[in-house]
Amino acid sequence: MAKILLVDDEESIRFTLSAFLRRDGHVVVTAASLDEALHALEPANGGPPDLVITDIILRGENGLDFARTVRERCPFVPVILLTGRPSVESAVRAVTEGAEQYLTKPVDKEQMLQAARTALRHKALDDERRALVAERENLRVHLEAVFQAVPDVLVTVTPDLRIQRMNLAARELPGGARDARQTAGRRFDEALGLFAPLFR
Incomplete structure (x- = not known):
């Protein structure tokens, strides 16, 4: 079970996509604006999610800017970008901001679940790799201390x-x-x- 932050200013889309994700066993936190989304990232609100799904166009706000903020604050949290107005520019910037995937609306259930599962699987593998690197470094430090002592x-x-x-x-x-x-x-x-x- 993963914690997913879903950001979209259209209530019907938030309702539909969050229903898909909840039925797949995830905890979904929704936000209708970037202010709400940023608030959801605060440690006081449970810390970072395991996955962020955000629309690119949010009533004058830019979901791509939010993707960059997520990357800066929570560098190991994958981001899936949604857009009803795909363009080469937004696709290029999605890659630049490190988005896991770039989906065009309307997004159906299977598309959404497959994208979320893939992103979460990648995150799990990345988390495991970082844990192994940290464990190896801790072991190296311990062995060096023993060697010196x-x-x-x-x-x-x-x-x-x-x-x-x-x-x-x-x-x-x-x-x-x-x-x-x-x-x-x-x-x-x-x-x-x-x-x-x-x-x-």
Whole structure:
């Protein structure tokens, strides 16, 4: 179940499209103007939706401007743009503003549901990818902290035995090993003299 923000100044369209989406299992928040839509994005109103569907022409207001605002405030929320007056200019700008899809009215039930499902599936995959990247970074930071905290001297090398990095214990050796600039990129056997204290 996803939270969808539907923005259209025509009540009949809001009613029809929100009914399609609710029957598909989604929570739908509707807005008749950009002011209402911006208000719906506020954290106090439950935070960003999972998907925004907005008309381009809204009684003198521009849904494309709102799409840009969504991208700026909620960069991971996909936007589907609707228009009853398709044009090359609006289609190009839709792409520029990062719209997930650009649909021409009238939009039937299957069209709407297919567009929403595709956008939400893309968002789920993107969310999963970002979570994996964040998890990998957290693991890297943790492993680096463990590497640095080990009291024994640790040195990592490349397959051709060039020094990548040393832990704190290695840097604190007398004789210059503490200066990573002296050792980074050097072959381990060439820099072995820096680690002479270990072999005394």
